Every structure is written in structure tokens, then in C-alpha cells.
Amino acid sequence: MTGRLLTVAALTALSLGLVACSEPAQTTKAAYSKAEKPQWTGAANPFAAPGWQAGDEDSWRRQLQTRARAQNEYTRTGN
Amino acid sequence: MARMKFICDAERCIECNGCVTACKNENEVPWGVNRRRVVTLSDGVPGERSISVACMHCSDAPCMAVCPVDCFYRTEEGVVLHDKDTCIGCGYCSYACPFGAPQFPGSGTFGMRGKMDKCTFCAGGPEANGSEAEFEKYGRNRLAEGKLPACAEMCSTKALIGGDGDVVADIFRERVLRRGTGSEVWGWGTAYGQAPRPGTPAPQPTSRTSEPAKS
Numbered sequence: 001m002t003g004r005l006l007t008v009a010a011l012t013a014l015s016l017g018l019v020a021c022s023e024p025a026q027t028t029k030a031a032y033s034k035a036e037k038p039q040w041t042g043a044a045n046p047f048a049a050p051g052w053q054a055g056d057e058d059s060w061r062r063q064l065q066t067r068a069r070a071q072n073e074y075t076r077t078g079n
Numbered sequence: 080m081a082r083m084k085f086i087c088d089a090e091r092c093i094e095c096n097g098c099v100t101a102c103k104n105e106n107e108v109p110w111g112v113n114r115r116r117v118v119t120l121s122d123g124v125p126g127e128r129s130i131s132v133a134c135m136h137c138s139d140a141p142c143m144a145v146c147p148v149d150c151f152y153r154t155e156e157g158v159v160l161h162d163k164d165t166c167i168g169c170g171y172c173s174y175a176c177p178f179g180a181p182q183f184p185g186s187g188t189f190g191m192r193g194k195m196d197k198c199t200f201c202a203g204g205p206e207a208n209g210s211e212a213e214f215e216k217y218g219r220n221r222l223a224e225g226k227l228p229a230c231a232e233m234c235s236t237k238a239l240i241g242g243d244g245d246v247v248a249d250i251f252r253e254r255v256l257r258r259g260t261g262s263e264v265w266g267w268g269t270a271y272g273q274a275p276r277p278g279t280p281a282p283q284p285t286s287r288t289s290e291p292a293k294s
Contacts, residue, residue: 038155039202043209043223052225061081063225068242071231072250074257 082138082157083200083222084244085231086251087131090258091238094119094129098230098239102133105201105229106218112182114198115230131230131239134159134180134198142172142181156222157244158200163216168192200241201228 040061042054052063069075094117102108102115115133136159143151143159150165151172172195173181184193203220206213213220221228231241240247 037208039208039220039222041208041223043220044207045209045224047209047224049225060225064081064222064227064242065246067225067227067232068240068246069250071227071237071240071242071247072253073237074253 081243082245083136083202083242084157084247085133085135085200085228085239085241086247088238088240088251088254089128089130091236092117092129092131093236093238095235098131098234101229101233102198105221106199107214108196108218109184112184112196114180114182114196131234132178132180133230134176134200135178136198136200141175141177145171145175147171152205154202156200156202158202158222160199160202160204160217161195161197162205163194163196164205166194168194170195198228201226 038057040055040057042048048054049063049067051066052059054060096117099113099115099117103113106114108114115131117129117131119127119129121127136157138157140151140153140159142161143153146161147169148165148167150162151159152162153159168183168191170181170183170192173179173183180197181195182197183195185191199217199220201219201221203209203213203223204217206216208223209220219229226232228241231239234240240250
């Protein structure tokens with residue numbers, strides 16, 4: 001009986017000891033999901049620019065188009 | 080679908096490094112890492128030109144092609160981003176990049192390279208948009224806030240513009256067609272007034288409201 005207990009204890013200790021010898025699976029693909037949430041879903045902070053609705057893709061695209069066009073000083077100054 | 084791009088007008092860039100400062104401040108970029116920098120050619124001699132350079136978010140990015148751990152990905156908007164949790168700091172991307180965009184913090188033990196850092200087009204990384212974890216690793220996610228990159232939006236001469244490639248190209252095309260030649264190329268007329276067109280009366284000088292005090 002004692003011998004059997006010792007055997008079980010030894011096997012358990014051995015299996016626990018070998019855990020450190022294992023390796024994570026190595027594949028050609030990244031282990032994380034690269035499917036990032038789209039930008040138009042909005043940011044989890046209170047710094048969103050006014051003029052668009054988080055979660056509305058069309059309004060986000062319009063917002064970025066407007067801001068991009070605002071970089072054209074010919075339309076801003078009217079010259 | 081939008082393809083986010085930067086363009087820098089070498090005729091307008093005055094090497095103020097405002098874009099560099101804006102990027103460092105907005106993204107809290109660590110010391111020794113410059114996601115954006117201004118390169119000047121023929122410095123101090125006639126014909127001097129400056130251009131602001133960062134990751135150009137290539138459509139066929141060589142950094143993505145050479146990364147041995149496949150840490151790069153491209154968003155719906157064509158922004159090339161990477162995952163710092165996967166990056167091993169090998170530096171292959173910096174050898175592949177023609178713009179010198181990938182940067183490596185040198186604060187590790189024995190000068191060991193850290194995780195690669197580069198311009199994110201102010202679009203953060205794989206963490207939740209606008210989260211604290213994202214800001215810590217990649218900086219601000221301005222796109223998710225409905226804004227464009229800080230460097231382009233605050234450029235004082237609008238030499239650096241960013242956004243949807245079609246819009247940016249339209250702005251640049253209009254600029255090239257309208258600014259003419261000679262001194263007009265760099266906005267002399269815009270700053271100090273246009274020369275009168277033939278057939279139009281010359282502008283009259285404005286009268287002083289009070290005479291300057293005589294000494």
C-alpha cells in the first residue's frame with residue numbers, strides 16, 4: 001500500500017516537474033488575433049472630436065474627409 | 080475604401096520640426112526614439128530642401144514581408160501597424176524599410192534593442208481603441224477619435240498633409256496648379272499679397288489713422 005502511494009506521488013512529482021520542459025505550439029501563424037476593431041467604432045476615452053457618431057462608419061468617413069480637406073488652405077482662405 | 084497616406088511638400092517645409100514635436104508629445108514617444116524626423120538636403124546652401132519623414136504605410140510594405148514573427152498587420156484604412164507583444168526586436172524591418180521608419184529603444188540591458196516602435200498614423204495598435212494599454216504601447220489613437228495624425232494636422236505651413244490618399248492627392252494637385260512658378264512656389268504672394276493682374280487697378284495704400292509721434 002505504502003509502495004503504491006509512493007509510486008503515485010513520484011509519478012505526480014515527475015509529471016509536475018516536466019511541465020517546465022513543454023514548449024508552446026509553434027505555427028506559421030501569429031498566436032493573436034489581428035482582427036482589430038475598426039477605427040469607426042470609436043475610442044474608449046472622452047477625446048472624440050465632435051461631428052460624428054461612434055459606431056457609424058459613414059459619419060466617421062465623412063468626418064475624416066472633412067478634416068483632410070481642411071488641410072487645403074485654398075479652400076480655407078478662399079484665395 | 081480610404082487608403083491613409085502622408086505627403087510632404089518639400090517646397091513648403093521650413094524645417095521647424097513642429098511635426099516631430101507634435102508626434103513626440105501626442106504619443107509620449109520615449110527618449111531616443113523618433114517616429115518622425117525632418118531630413119534636410121543641401122543644408123545652408125541655395126536649393127536647400129527639407130522633408131518630414133516617417134512610416135509611409137506602404138501598400139506593399141517590405142517590413143511586413145521580412146518580419147520573422149509576422150507581427151505586422153494592415154488595418155481597413157491601409158495603415159501598417161504592428162504588435163509589440165509579438166515583436167522580438169530583431170531589426171529586420173529597419174533594414175528592409177527604405178524610409179528608416181522602424182525605431183528601437185536602446186534602454187535594455189547591455190544596449191539590447193527593445194521592441195520596435197514606429198509611426199502608427201495615430202491609429203494605435205491591436206489593443207482596444209483608445210484604451211490605456213494601447214496608449215502605453217503605441218500612443219494615441221486619434222483615428223478612432225475622428226481625427227487625423229497630429230503631425231499633419233498641426234503643420235504650420237501645411238507642408239505635411241495626411242489622410243485619405245485621394246483627398247491628399249487632390250490637395251497637392253490643386254496646390255501645384257495654383258501656386259505658379261518662381262517666388263509663388265513657396266507662397267510669397269499668399270503671405271505678402273498678389274501682384275495686380277493686368278487691367279485691374281493697383282491696390283491703394285491704406286491711410287494711417289494717426290501720425291507717428293515725432294521725436
